[in-house]
Amino acid sequence: MITGDFTADVLLGSAPLEVTFTYTIIYGAVDHVLWVFGDGTEELGYNNTISHTYSTYGTHTVLLKFYESSGGSVYVIKKADYINLAKIDFSADVLKGPSPLTVQFTDTSIAPSGHSLTNWEWDFGDGSDVSTQQNPSHVYEIDGNFNVKLSADLA
Numbered sequence: 001m002i003t004g005d006f007t008a009d010v011l012l013g014s015a016p017l018e019v020t021f022t023y024t025i026i027y028g029a030v031d032h033v034l035w036v037f038g039d040g041t042e043e044l045g046y047n048n049t050i051s052h053t054y055s056t057y058g059t060h061t062v063l064l065k066f067y068e069s070s071g072g073s074v075y076v077i078k079k080a081d082y083i084n085l086a087k088i089d090f091s092a093d094v095l096k097g098p099s100p101l102t103v104q105f106t107d108t109s110i111a112p113s114g115h116s117l118t119n120w121e122w123d124f125g126d127g128s129d130v131s132t133q134q135n136p137s138h139v140y141e142i143d144g145n146f147n148v149k150l151s152a153d154l155a
Contacts, residue, residue, distance in 0.1 A: 001027065001073060001075075002025065002027065002028035002066045002068050002075040003025075003026040003027045003028060004023055004024055004025045004026050004027075004028075004030070004064075004066055004075065005023065005026065005077060006021055006022060006023040006024070006064045006077060006079075007021070007022055008020070008021050008022075008062075008082065008083065009021075009022075011082065011083060011084060012084050012085075012086075012115065012154040013084075013085060013154060014085055014086045014087070014151075014154065015055045015056060015057060015085050015087070016053050016054065017054045017083075017085055018051055018052070018053045018054075019051065019052055019053075019054060019083060020049060020050070020051045021035065021049065021050050021051075021052065022048055022049045023045075023048050023049075023064055023066075024048065025048075025066070028066070028075070029068065029069040029070070030066050030067065030069060031067050031068065031069040031071075032045065032046050032067050033045045033046075033064055033065060033066050033067065034065040034067070035050055035052070035064055036062065036063035036064075036065070037054070037060065037062060037083075038060030038061040038062050038063075038082070038083065039054055039055075039056050039060050054083060054085055056085065057086065057110060057112070058085060058112050059082075059083070059085075059112045059113065060081075060082065060083040060084075060085070061078065061079065061081060061082060062078075062079050062082045062083060063077065063078045063079075064076070064077045084112045084114075084115055084154065085112065085154075086109060086110065086111045086112065086115070086117060086152065087109060087110045088109045088150055088151065088152055089108045089110075089150075090105055090106060090107050090109070090148070090150050091105070091106045091108055092104070092105050092106075092148070093106075098143070099140055099141055099142055099143050100140065100141050101139070101140045102137060102138070102139050102140075103137065103138050103139075103140065104135070104137045105122065105135060105137070105138065105148070107120060107134050107135055107150065107152070109150070109152055111154060112154075115154055116155050117153065117154060117155070118152065118155050119132070119153040120132055120134050120150065120151070120152045121151045121152070122136055122138075122148070122150055123148065123149040123150075124140075124146060124148055125146030125147040125148050126140055126141075126142065126144070126146050
């Protein structure tokens with residue numbers, strides 16, 4: 001008979017999110033384990049740690065199956081809604097025009113059920129100061145193409 005448990009180094013975030021899982025054996029001898037990550041992927045493991053990158057928004061149930069060395073029993077641990085990922089996204093009311101160009105940005109991010117987003121940070125890509133507003137307006141003083149980035153914390 002096998003008993004054990006597993007933990008993850010991070011439970012909340014936005015995609016892509018790399019998570020390192022670690023399992024411990026409480027009792028028994030394990031030959032190998034099967035990780036089922038809850039995003040349609042699974043992986044055999046022979047060490048007690050494994051890393052997996054989540055790329056899909058939502059909540060993910062993680063299963064770990066311990067296979068006994070003697071070829072006998074399988075012990076399964078299931079942690080429902082264990083890994084939670086937000087979808088960070090936004091829209092802009094205008095995408096081009098002569099400078100100075102005022103753009104209204106709208107946060108269209110989605111938090112998984114039971115969670116919320118906080119602490120927005122916008123990088124407008126033009127070297128100006130960042131904004132911490134959820135839906136900021138920004139004036140582009142020079143012509144050019146700019147890569148806008150939005151980050152937020154998942155609570």
